[in-house]
Amino acid sequence: MGPSEHVVPGSRREALPGARRVGDADPAETVRVTVVLRRAAPRSGAPADADELVLVERFARDHGLSVTATSPAARSIGLLGSVAQMNAAFGVSLGRYSTDGQTYRGREGDVHVPRELADVVVAVLGLDDRPQARAHFRVAHDPRGARVEGVAPRAATSGYPPREVARRYGFPTDLDGTGQTVAVIELGGGYRTADLTEYFEKQGVKRPTVSAVSVDGAKNTPGGDADGEVALDIEVIGAIAPGAHIAVYFAPNTTSGFYDAIAAALHDTRRKPSIVSISWGEAEAGWTPQAMDSYDELFADAGPLGVTIYAAAGDDGSRDNGTGDNVDFPASSPHVVGCGGTTLAPTGEVVWNDSATGNGATGGGVSVHFGLPPYQAEAAVPSSPRRTAGRGVPDVAGDADPLTGYQVRIDGRDAVIGGTSAVAPLWAALTALANQRGGTRAGEPHERLYAHPAAFVDITSGDNGGYSAGPGWDACTGLGSPRGEQIVQILGG
Template identity: 45%
Template sequence: MRNHIRIEGSELTMLQNAKKVGQADPNKQMSVTLYLRRSAIQSSLETKINEIAERPLSERQHFNHGEFANTYGVDSEDIKRLEDFANRYNLDIKEVNRSAGIVVLSGATASLNQAFGVELADYEHPDFTYRGHTGHVYIPEDLADVVQGVFGLDNRPQARPHFRLMNENEVLSQNRAKGVSYKPNEVAKFYNYPSDVDCSKQCIGIIELGGGYRKEDITAYFKDLGLPEPQITDVSVDGGKNKPTGDPNSADGEVGLDIEIAAAVASGAKLAVYFAPNTDAGFLKAITTAVHDKDNKPSVLSISWGSSESKWTNQSIKAMNQAFHDAAALGVTICCAAGDRGSSDGEKDGLAHVDFPASSPYVIACGGTKLEGKDGKITKEVVWNEKKYGATGGGISDVFDPPKWQADAKVPTSANPGDRKGRGVPDVAGNADPVTGYQILVDGKQFVVGGTSAVAPLWAGLFAIINQKLGKPIGLANPDLYKLPSKDSAFHDITSGDNDSTEEHGSYKADQGWDACTGLGTPDGDELLKALNASLHDVSK
């Protein structure tokens, strides 16, 4: 287009097995989300975050929401330029989040086609229909230094939930043994979580891209556990709502699992559940809404949705990673599920892949184990790998370089050709095998559920406890976790198993120390708290 240039990293292709059925209705009203640069001093934010993370806990000070907005919010002149652009193409500005760098525009499909140089069409896939485009998104040349990403033109599903309902007929037939299951607070006991901690001053944010929960299930579940029912606030993002489908094997299973585990292990914590559409725009908006939420102010986020890095556009990864970057500055710890399809992450190209957003260096990637225990003690724990019935994700990022805090972790090169050195995934682990899964209540029925989806809220609950006991948020925790010496006994080192679920591509094996199946290991909550508390009160560290 004349005077338009393409946004690098915005290119899309038609989904495999989909077919184009016609042009999108030119008169239909729709919205798009623009991700903008922040102030001219945004480049200093990464340096600032690294400085914060490298300081001992005793000296660590995060931004509050007001300070962050004033220092790193979108420049008012850039908003003025967006207003001129919107007027030029008959679009309306519906929302501005200066702190997050988000502007939402709405207008007719025809106007958006012209504004962004795309031809929106309707597509049919065997599993769903979607509106989308192929090729790049374009913006006027005079906005090239302002607009860093455009999301929502294409509304194909972006991510999948990482949970697995226990199916005894399938999984147990290969094990030739009966499975066991636990209540979330029993798993917390195995991991020696600090007990009798009132987390009522903490808020855990949970990202959900579909499904919902029934209040009567939550009431009944926590009554059965003998624990107080959590206070839950539903936050609607881009029209997303708490809307249970009635099918536990749908996203309802994810929502119920996240809420019930997080609230069971961090008793008294408030929960803010951010419901958003399962699109690139919805996922991004859910995260920026949660990170910059001045009302609920979650200090921990749990994210159990994701997909292989290869399924994301570069503009999506860049924008979401920046949102996680903001979270680190604001003192928000983010726990992400590492995936349930082994080292391939479900891809069928014969290569190893890791899941995003777990691969972001600004989140804690949570892998999975198979845990067996008795009388509150772990008797055996290995890498979760039930082959085609599920295995923990993990490996080497194709996108992110090794972060500074993994320098001494002996992260191997990628199992793929080329021996790439990249960010190692996961960072930590927890019980995830459905064979040793969690007892939850969804849509009025009891189920046993596993998946790394369970590990993200399990660790989110632990960080809520730690924040409560320390009296301040730890924020970006990875630098602290990787500094802990083995003598602190903060982790159970998992040394048995691998995450090759297909035997058709490279995979990774458990080993002493960090590995690309279970990271640093599973937690000893009391010992982890002691180690972090010692750091908080020792200014020499």
């Protein structure tokens, strides 16, 4: 681009640790990106300005790019073009990178747009197609010390039916989520209808209505490692709230695919989800600021729409698969309810931390990107690793230890799976019950949850590596695990 170029703030991207550029990307390779625009007005839920959408569309045509989708509500435009066209349009140099046996299309440095779009475009997502997020589920190690890969039959030797976990937490038994739609975001894998039929029959629960929604060309594709995540999400929600409709939004595991899936769920005028469950994420250090900020703006739309969003806090302790303490995004968004993990013992709960045996530990800590939200002003959140006042993660907790995990059925086999991936759908199901009870939509619940600490079982024992549990909110289990009936009363109004 010429001297009129403008750097999109927060767009600088680094290569993955240990990755090396092995060459330029094929100039003819097709690239799909999502361009995110600012709001037309400074309020949550405000759409993009119609004239500014036209400006971006004109820019796209000038560079030979095709407009694949336009969403004023999500403030986004989908563009399709070749690597060569994207390089020219956004002032980048896309290359092929290699790391840990995988290759990806990537970039380093900033993204650029013309100066006339400087105050219009807030993010350009998807130029880089590295896997952006990880599924936060865990299968326990084999007792003999070998990792149980996939879904070995011997993994299904213990664990709880989801309805038993719900019973332990005092979920009401006179509700089934009727009238609610729970959106589940999946960035890989799939489910088999036969598995769901067998699973719910074995659990003694009517099979819920489950539908697959394709986003950016991704589809329900069972047979991969991520099937465990998909099954866990559907089966936990379906066992506890079988009357709810479960809509599974499948999208590519890229910054644009993830964004588009969330936008599709929030603004789905056909299914109208009241709850979104997200079990995928990555340490904040693995995201660009432009991506986190544009996602956070999208999450801010949820409240006015009456949608509640839950996200797993991660399964790698306070480091979250990074160097030093990290929190997981999107759980760190102030508009998302971050879900931490416990070990559910016969007589109580402690922080989930099986790091010594390789079985993971709950994520949690303090954001270095998002400031302290008002609802956490009295929570005694410690300073962030940068000594700033940051958003504390998680907000709530639930059983996540794979050794006290959830019975599921995946690819024709029974298994027991845990991870904070189980906690997001657990809370999603509880919220479906609350919405049914109140005949309403809970929306963003943070202020109500933090105003009622007695509605939680306070977890005061254990740590996640960098932080220890204690009375009140902590960076391991947040406010604690739910007292189901009380949470239903709070959220159901």
